Amino acid sequence: MAAGLPRRIIKETQRLMAEPVPGISAVPDETNARYFHVVVAGPEGSPFEGGVFKLELFLPEEYPMSAPKVRFMTKIYHPNIDKLGRICLDILKDKWSPALQIRTVLLSIQALLSAPNPDDPLANDVAELWKVNESEAIRIAREWTRTYAMGN
């Protein structure tokens, strides 16, 4: 592991490897210990079930005083995630606390997949459909999961 890495990041990484969160894997990049390759399994009972979603997570210089930067790499049809994979999640913004961890962030993202929140949208068109025709939105989300998040 790179020299000068804060104890906090080393400890968090060790714990993520030793006791992984069920349904989530987070592996630090070989060349950059602040960059994590994350894979989240679509939660059971959600339209993302069966899908495998790749994310990138980066710990900025100020971490843990500033929130990690997280982004979906796999395309996903979700009212709180936009075309570029950016996530609308309060703890990644103003509700970040240095006492939160990579682990808590990933758990929150998993929870967001189980419970989309169309009232606080990032992708407006998706949120709109989610509100006026939920079954159709769920159908599209399933289709996207099949097309983009399965089989590789």
Place this chain on the structure above:
Amino acid sequence: MSDEEMEYSDDDFDAYYEEEFDRDVDHVDPQKNDPEYFHVACLTDTEVERLLNESVEQLSNSIQVTPSLAKLLLHMHGWNQMEIVAGYRQDCNRLLTTAHIKPPTPPQPSTSAQQGDGETTCPVCLAPMSPDNSSHLSCGHMFCKDCWSKHFEVQIVHGASTGIECMGSNCQVLAPEDFVLPLLKLPRLREKYQQYAFSDYVRSHPQLRFCPGPNCNIVVQAKECRAKRVNCTACKSQFCYRCGNDYHAPTDCETMKRWLTKCADDSETANYISAHTKDCPKCHICIEKNGGCNHMQCCNCKHDFCWMCLGCWKTHGSEYYECSRYKENPNIAHESAHAQAREALKKYLHYYERWENHSKSLKLEEETLAKIRERIQEKVMAGTGTWIDWQYLLDAAALLARCRYTLQNTYPFAYYLESGPRKDLFEYQQAQLEAEIENLSWKIERAEMTDRGDLENQMDIVEKRRTTLLTDFQQG
């Protein structure tokens, strides 16, 4: 003033002004004579600090809290001491909780991992910490001092100061000044923190405003938040106390904002449409003139008409020069939506052009002033009066500028005024003011020694017209 009254800063404020007015021999209420009267004090940051600290000290003494908690409370409650004291007497727990000084639920015993030898681990850096190098707010969330420092540094760099919260997740307890400052190592950061906090305090204070002048550090203090003119004593900028933009009587702040937004949005398009297009008098399609000839044929309905008067070309013939006159269209209600839109545009342009024109005239005022100075110099050299004799001309020019300024600001007001007797009265007074202003302007340009009485008479008339209009249509 009794001792009791001395307790509150408002009364100190009164005293500040009363001193000044008590020296006046005749006690005339200036507000009655001058509709623009508004008394403000221009304070330096040291003076503001003193003013704020007095409030802090009073509150801290009356409810027995530390000065930095008193500061936090005052900031949260718009510097209203009475409200805080009343709230404190009623339910002090609730007051401190809603101000984010105390947590909503009493602190839990430390949740950080206990190690064998009684030492704990800082939940942020995961390094061991002892009671000496750790600290917590009223919520009991314990973190090591290094982490607190880093947290504050990052928050300050992002512009936060009075709003910095505890590091605990979901904890909204605020870090008061006396907690933050000792943990800031760099003097540069301490300075920044204090500077940001100072801005926050001024912004939350209902009687204080930053002067909007560029690089001006003056804070303006006024008793009431009204849309009145402020002249900054330091940078000389003039602005409306309420909205901080250019002073705009008789128009109110909201109308002015609407007007300026409209001007910013519409003027370019509107200018182009007005300058280059007209509606076909028969089918009302919008036509852009692309050649010099005034005989137009509509490409849509093939109607032949005159570009100047929009009359039918066939009957045009001998009356050609008549068509330079503007005729009001009385049948507007029956016209198409397109024509109505054009009529609305015409109305807007009518007011906009006048507004723009007076604004340009005002900018030329500097030149006029220079010319007057030159003329005074000439006259004095030629032995026609002394320099002192000619001072009235400079006063007249200053008055002219003031009147033009008010006149300019009557146009947005008139634009949004609904038709009716009030608007009729307003436009009547506006026309009167405009006429007298032009009169004054003419007289200033041609002033000779012997005209002085006449010119001063005109100055009096103009200023009376202006104050009448402002008094009758005073807003906010």
